[in-house]
Amino acid sequence: SQQGEEDPQALSIQEGENATMNCSYKTSINNLQWYRQNSGRGLVHLILIRSNEREKHSGRLRVTLDTSKKSSSLLITASRAADTASYFCATGLAGGGNKLTFGTGTQLKVEL
Amino acid sequence: DAGVIQSPRHEVTEMGQEVTLRCKPISGHNSLFWYRQTMMRGLELLIYFNNNVPIDDSGMPEDRFSAKMPNASFSTLKIQPSEPRDSAVYFCASSFSELINNEQFFGPGTRLTVL
Numbered sequence: 001s002q003q004g005e006e007d008p009q010a011l012s013i014q015e016g017e018n019a020t021m022n023c024s025y026k027t028s029i030n031n032l033q034w035y036r037q038n039s040g041r042g043l044v045h046l047i048l049i050r051s052n053e054r055e056k057h058s059g060r061l062r063v064t065l066d067t068s069k070k071s072s073s074l075l076i077t078a079s080r081a082a083d084t085a086s087y088f089c090a091t092g093l094a095g096g097g098n099k100l101t102f103g104t105g106t107q108l109k110v111e112l
Numbered sequence: 113d114a115g116v117i118q119s120p121r122h123e124v125t126e127m128g129q130e131v132t133l134r135c136k137p138i139s140g141h142n143s144l145f146w147y148r149q150t151m152m153r154g155l156e157l158l159i160y161f162n163n164n165v166p167i168d169d170s171g172m173p174e175d176r177f178s179a180k181m182p183n184a185s186f187s188t189l190k191i192q193p194s195e196p197r198d199s200a201v202y203f204c205a206s207s208f209s210e211l212i213n214n215e216q217f218f219g220p221g222t223r224l225t226v227l
Contacts, residue, residue: 033215042116042203042218043155088155098143098209099168100216102155 006089006106014111019076021106023089024069030092032065033100034074037086046074046087051094079110114138116219118204124225130192133222136185137206145216146179146189147203155203161187162209194226 007022023032031050035043049056049065049072056063062075076083086107090100117136125131137144145160159169164181172179176195181187191198201223205216 035218042220043205043216044218045215048215097167098162098207098214099157099160100145101157102147104154 006087006103008106009104010107010109012109012111013079015079015081017079017110019079019083019108019110021074021087021108023072023074023103025072025089025091025103026070028094029067030094032063032072033090033092034061034063034072035088035090035102037088037105039085043088076108079108081110081112084108084110116204116206116217118202118219118222120222121220122223122225124227125194126227127195128193129226130190131194131198131224131226133189133202133204133224135187135189135204135219137187137204138217139185141206141208141217142184143207143209144181144187145205145207146187147205148200149203149221150200158189191224194224196226199224199226 005024013019029051031048033048034046036046037043047058047061047063049063060077065072086105088105089103092100119134142163146158147155148158149155156171158171159179160167161181177191179189201221203218203221205218207214207216
């Protein structure tokens with residue numbers, strides 16, 4: 001089954017710096033979503049980008065999508081300690097109904 | 113809205129015992145998903161329902177696992193008999209399926225430990 005792969009697996013930065021996470025996938029998608037998971041909690045939806053979109057913004061988040069390269073990136077600007085979490089991309093396959101396939105995640109640590 | 117509700121939050125059981133996990137989706141959502149998360153395998157979709165009907169159960173590991181959704185506000189995931197390798201965090205999520213691939217709302221999870 002198709003699965004997103006996040007890169008890097010782990011990222012450690014200082015507060016105020018920008019954090020960039022990448023996601024690659026294998027087959028045609030309907031859309032791509034990013035989720036955050038704090039330790040011991042469920043996943044929380046951050047942003048959705050459709051296959052016909054190239055860039056989307058939401059607050060300090062910026063997502064890009066390159067369907068020709070089958071990749072997406074999530075940029076968190078001016079990071080805060082509260083951004084420390086795992087971040088997952090999830091792909092909805094074209095013709096795949098409601099099903100999402102989650103990637104392996106990037107563990108982000110933002111240090112004071 | 114209370115969000116997706118899961119119970120119990122923690123379950124410790126012995127190998128061979130039956131385990132039942134419960135989920136109440138967000139009111140008005142008509143898609144429900146069961147996931148399992150482990151360090152080794154990440155987040156795996158086990159099964160999902162649309163309008164209480166199982167659509168894709170290809171992720172259910174084996175016959176020891178079964179899931180039901182008797183009505184729009186309740187679902188169960190049962191493991192019988194349980195084995196130590198079933199130890200994981202099990203998440204339930206719901207969404208509104210009229211919009212394809214809409215965002216999913218996750219519950220807090222049930223941490224299952226099988227001794």
